[in-house]
Amino acid sequence: MQLEQQQQNGIAYLSGGIGLDESRAIQQTKGYNLHMTFSTxxxxxxxxxxxxxxxxxxxxxxxxxxxxxxxxxxxxxxGKYVIVGTRNGLEQRSTVEVKGGAVRDLNLHWSDAA
Structure with missing residues (x-):
C-alpha cells in the first residue's frame, strides 16, 4: 500500500491510517519527525x-x-511548534519541540462528550 506524500508551504506530510493495512503502511514510513495520532x-x-x-x-x-x-x-x-487539533468544535493544543534526527510522538485525545 502506497500512501501519497503531500506538501503545503514546503512542508511534507502524510495523512491516513484508516484500516489495518493503511495504519501499518504509515507506521513503517520514515523521514517524518513529527508523528501525530488522534483518538477519542x-x-x-x-x-x-x-x-x-x-x-x-x-x-x-x-x-x-x-x-x-x-x-x-x-x-x-x-524548532518549537504549537499544534492545534479541532474536532466537533473542541480544540486540543500542544507545544512540541522537534530536534534534528529525533522523532517526536504526539497523541491528541478527545474525551467524546458528544
Whole structure:
C-alpha cells in the first residue's frame, strides 16, 4: 500500500491510517519527525476527522489540514511548534519541540462528550 506524500508551504506530510493495512503502511514510513495520532473516548478509538494547524511559536500558521487522521506524519525543521487539533468544535493544543534526527510522538485525545 502506497500512501501519497503531500506538501503545503514546503512542508511534507502524510495523512491516513484508516484500516489495518493503511495504519501499518504509515507506521513503517520514515523521514517524518513529527508523528501525530488522534483518538477519542475511553477506548482510545482512532478518529479520521480532525482539523489540524501547525503554528510557529509566534503564531504564524505553517500547515493547515482539514479532515485528516487518524495518523498524520509531518517533516518539520528543528524548532518549537504549537499544534492545534479541532474536532466537533473542541480544540486540543500542544507545544512540541522537534530536534534534528529525533522523532517526536504526539497523541491528541478527545474525551467524546458528544
Amino acid at each position: 473516548g475511553p477506548s482510545n478509538e482512532y478518529v479520521p476527522d480532525i482539523n489540524v494547524k501547525i503554528q510557529s511559536m509566534q503564531g504564524h500558521e505553517l500547515l493547515t489540514l482539514n479532515e485528516v487522521g487518524p495518523i498524520v506524519y509531518v517533516n518539520l525543521s528543528p
